[in-house]
Amino acid sequence: MGKNLLFEIGLEEVPAHIVVPSMNQLKEKTAAFLKENVLNYDQIEAYSTPRRLAVYVTNVDERQADQEEIAKGPAKKIALDAEGNWSKAAQGFVRGQGLTTDDIFFQEIKGVEYVHVKKQTVGKDAFEVLTGLKDVITSLTFPVTMHWGKYDTEYIRPIHWIVALFGDEVIPFEFLDVQTGRTSRGHRFLGHEVTFTTADDYLEKLAEVYVIADSKRREEMIVDQIQHLATKNDWSMSLDANLLEEVNNLLEYPTAFVGNYDEKYLTVPEEVLVTSMKEHQRYFDVRDANGQLLPHFISVRNGDSNHIENVIKGNEKVLVARLEDAEFFYQEDKKLTIADCVDKLKQVTFHKKIGSLYEKMQRVGAIAQIIGRTVGLTAEELADLTRASQIYKFDLVTNMVGEFPELQGIMGEKYALLQGEKATVAKAIKEHYMPVSSEGELPESNIGTVLAIADKLDSVLTFFSVGMVPSGSNDPYALRRQTYGIVRMIADKNWFFPFLSLQTEIAAEINQNENYGIQLAVEHEAISDFIKARLKQYFATKAMRHDVIEAVIEADQQDLSQIFHAATILKNHLKDPEFKVSIEALTRVIHLAEKATGENTVIDETLFENDAERALYEAAAAVEADFLENTMGDNYQALVNLRPLIEAYFDQTMVMVDDQNVRNNRLNQLKQISRMALMIASLDHLVTK
Known part of the structure; x- marks a missing residue:
């Protein structure tokens, strides 16, 4: 049986939009650390509030497993001299592995024998390995950072405490001037310091000091409280997911409440009211069953319900001041003319x-x-x-x-x-x-x-x-x-x-x-090139294969809509039984057509020397006649249908003959097909193996 691990980084308030990405990053990097150090575990859970990032890992091995590793050295002919003695290269290799030449054995790789040794690595105690969690702290990256005190190290916010417990033991290490321990901090105003006896105490002990560390649980509480208020007042609530996530990451203990404002402000466009509430105050707007805005709002306090009346009054006062401004701006703007505003843009x-x-x-x-x-x-x-x-x-x-x-x-x-x-x-x-x-x-x-x-x-x-x-x-x-x-x-x-x-x-x-x-x-x-890069970005969101993306973007095609069609067509035909052989035939045409020189691309039928040339010419001419009017899908299928004729052509026709006129005529014939194929996609980019 292993032990459970608790690792918490205590910080000053982190900006709301950075909390969840940072929590996920800590989880991923802790998991990577455990894997790299060969410490197995059952499950890893991540927790966060604006003041903490934490992971809780269950059943972590108490010791690394012993490992046997086979190390490869120099080739046998280098490892042994002419007399059959070990060379300096062989001796240096085993010395670097902490072994002797007695441990050498030979193993063949691709017909060549190489020196090999078996290297035994004794597993370390997990308690010792876990002090390396300090490196996990420094490995986290953030979009913005700051430094504090006398330290050069930059981080998202100053670190004030670190909890690192393996079972009931503190994992000892220090980051800057913060020593690991078993003590965390509760809610900034309602709580106090809290000490964990074991890693398993985390969520329960924090809840006692008004911290809900599980962000999913915190969000559930917010939603339940808002829905309760909505049901009680017969309101319709549609919770904005981004606002909900932001509010959730601004607090540690949620309590939802209702505030009100004067109905007179409803004469202002609702987009203005909603923006004032949502973007500036982080309030949820309230509507009736028909979706009409009502003069109320719901907000969430970081704390309990004590003295909630004062909190409501304070929030109402702040919102009304904003709504007063909005109403004034709206009335003033109605006095402006569009022409006057456009004229002002000459100075902007x-x-x-x-x-x-x-x-x-x-x-x-x-x-x-x-x-x-x-x-x-x-x-x-x-x-x-x-x-x-x-x-x-x-x-x-x-x-x-x-x-x-x-x-x-x-x-x-x-x-x-x-x-x-x-x-x-x-x-x-x-x-x-x-x-x-x-x-x-x-x-x-x-x-x-x-x-x-x-x-x-x-x-x-x-x-x-x-x-x-x-x-x-x-x-x-x-x-x-x-x-x-x-x-x-x-x-x-x-x-x-x-x-x-x-x-x-x-x-x-x-x-x-x-x-x-x-x-x-x-x-x-x-x-x-800039446009092509954005096309690649777009196709990547459509789960397009990389070679298909390259093929359509490198096509001789100006029309972006045709590029979109070509990508869809190729994607849909990748698994066709005839796809591989058809693309290979057309690719051969494209590669040979590149050898065509000169401006004259006229095909002279009198120079044909076999039936295969004429059959391919007539079929390709028929495709070309309708090419510009046909859909991309029809054109793709028409070119694919040429495959048997192309194969017969190459079976019976040598393109690069000595006679220059015949050679150029044949290259022009292939160029006719190549030109059409390249308008769909640069098919030679497709991987058909």
Whole structure:
């Protein structure tokens, strides 16, 4: 039987969003430490609060098992000299293993004999090995760190105590000036220090001092308490998962309570009220059975229910002050005109190297029209797109967005509707920010999607043009996320999107008018590579095989939507019985076609010398005739169907003959097929073994 291990790092309050990742990291690195040190265990549980990260491991071996390891040395011919004596190489090898030449035996590897020895390693006592948990502390990484006191070591927050128990014994080690022990700390205001007799006391003893260390249990308590209040008052609650996790990681002992505010504030758009409650105060909004916002909120206190009335009054006072500001800003903003706001954007800098937000809007308007025509928007949609692009950033200079930046776009839609703009235009203003995160919600409307693509594409093109290209992890303007958003939107809409030709057309339009504020670079390669990297990121989320991703991205294909189709087609056909032989036949065609030289690609039928040449030519010509009109799937199948003819062709035809005219004719014939295949994918990247 083994013993149970408790390891707790006590800290000053860690930011809520870092608590769970840090807890998981401690669990993973403790498990890795035990595995590396050959200490078996049954189960490992992780616990956390803002002031502690902990793991509890059951039935850990009390001693490492003895191990036998076979070490390989030099080859026999090096280990023995001409007289059959041990060489210095052999003697040095065994000495390094703590053994003698008497321990050597030979073992053959790939026809060559090598020196080997059996090395016995006696297992250490687990108590001794576990002092290495100090290294686990230092191995944790954090997005932000600080140092304190006289120490150079940086950590997420200062460490105040460390509990390290193996059964009922303290594992002795020191980190900075903190010595391990069996004493932890309870709730900052309700608790006191608590001492564990054994590792098994952890959760129970902490609960006695108002600390619920199990974050899952703490979350269950919060949900149960909120649902109880909702049921009691006949309210409908939809708990935001991110807010719930944040609240859970801000406290150690939860007590939910209800606060109220005046109904008059319900005249303010509910997005403003919810943002004031959620983003600024960490409150849950309350609704009736029909989903209508009610003048109440639920919050969770870090403590018990004593003097909860004072807590409620304090929270209500803070919220009302925010709502007063919000109501004032809303009334003031209603006095503004969209035209005045747009004019103010001339004085707002987008980036000092690029120009103003007003100039960006002018560029985006032009880019949006180019994209809109390309993807097939109707005349009415293009007209609405024109209006949306003329005003879509206007809310950035309103009072409300100045106070609540997270409401940009949302207030733009509200204010646009108040001033009589079409609903389609107003919706596009809101949607142009989407997706706001890598996997965030995509815009619904065509107008909003084109505006979102145009706005993000302008950012990418302009930043690249002034040499501000993301490198390594450095991407201050989120160009990777914005480009990934473009890729996702095009995939979602399945739009024709020939990126390179669009980029050329956009640069030509922008560069001819100085009112756009910048000259765009016309060199495509860097931006093309940037787009390809985001395509790889997108396909990776779709569980695409690496070779399929490489094949479709390296295709001779401009249209991004066709690249998406090609990836899906290849993925769906990977397990076809004929897939391997068909791809191998087409790959052979592609490789030989690369030898074709010169501009003349005409195929001269009079130079054919066998029936296989003519049969392949006629079949390939039939495929080519419908290639541009057919779907990607039909074209793939048509090329696969050429496989028997390709095999017959190679059986009967020597391509690289001495006669230059015949050779070039045959290469041109293969190039005809290769050209079509490469429009689907660079098939030679596919792994068919």
